[in-house]
Amino acid sequence: MTAKTTPPHGERRCYLRGCRQPECVEANKRYCKQSDLRRHREGPSRIDAAAVTSHLRRLIDEEGWTQIDIAACTGIKVGTIGGLAMGRYKTCSPQNATIILAFEPDFDAERPGYWTSNVGSMRRLQALAVLGHPLYLVAEEAGISYATARHMCCQIRRVTSKDFAARIAAVYDRRRHQEGPSPVTRGIAKAAGWRGPDAWRDIDDPQCTPEEHRDELGAYRRQEIRHLAAFNVPEDEIADRLGMARAYVHDLIRDMGKAA
Incomplete structure (x- = not known):
């Protein structure tokens, strides 16, 4: 030594x-x-952190944000965010105070264009749950924390970052034609009244309402495609029989094969 x-x-x-x-x-x-x-x-190198602590508590307790997400969005270390949020730090630097107090996750935020409505992400997560995809697996595939995905799914958040929304959308596009592995998740989603992918004409439109017959029609179509494909009926013929786009049938059969 x-x-x-x-x-x-x-x-x-x-x-x-x-x-x-x-x-x-x-x-x-x-x-x-x-x-x-x-x-x-x-100016002073340290200032009173009471206002910063109060702002962070509101974001966490009322808006559903996690310390990790706030740190990721502000660029401040998660340990610093945690210490301020829990009141362990009575002072903070003026630079950190300015950044945190300006962090107001809404459409008129300090970073215009960074935020988007959480409606589309919420519906996608719920639709995947209807198919049996557990939330923790979707969160892992999207590269976000389970707590963040849970807040998005349960509409605890009004807005989310465009980056998180894009990650959820990418997983949704890959999994929307696949049956998930969890019957428990399907049961929870059904009990909650969540809708599957086929219920939405425009899943990102807050004014769009789910259509029950579209959900049932989507389930019927997937069942028919799976049945016909099992007998090696060509994709083009399946599409013609069901009056569906050939690209859609191709993608669905491909995804079902991956799931199997």
Whole structure:
């Protein structure tokens, strides 16, 4: 283990160790003058964190944000966010305070265009649950935390980042024609009254309402396609029989094959 070296005279470190040699006293005075000048020009290096803590508590308790998500969106370390949110830090830097207080996740946020409605993401997660895809698996495939996905699915959030929305949409596009592995998830989704992928004409439109017959029609079509494909009926013929687009039938059969 390397022994600590004693700082030389003429440095403030030596003064802080108890040395009162004239050169060390002068080094301390010089540092204090520079610190006072910097504070006068740039403001205090630390400020009261009460307002920051209150803002973070509202985001977490009322808006459903997690410390990890706030850290990811603001660029501030999650440990700093956690310490401020829990009230362990009574002060913070003015820079962090400015960033956190400006973090207001809505369409008129400090970063215009960064946020989007959570409606589409919520419906996609619920639709995948109807098919039997557990939320934790969808979250893992999308590369987001389970807590974030749960908040999105249960409409705890009003908005979400476009990045998270795009990740959910990508998983949805890959899985929307596949039956999931969890009958428990299907039962939970049914009990909650969630709708499958075929119930929505425009899944991102907040004004769009689910259509029961479309959900039933989608389930019927998937069953018919699966039945005909099992007898090696060509995809083109299946599409013609059911009056569906050939590309849609091709994608669905391909996805069902992957699931199998």
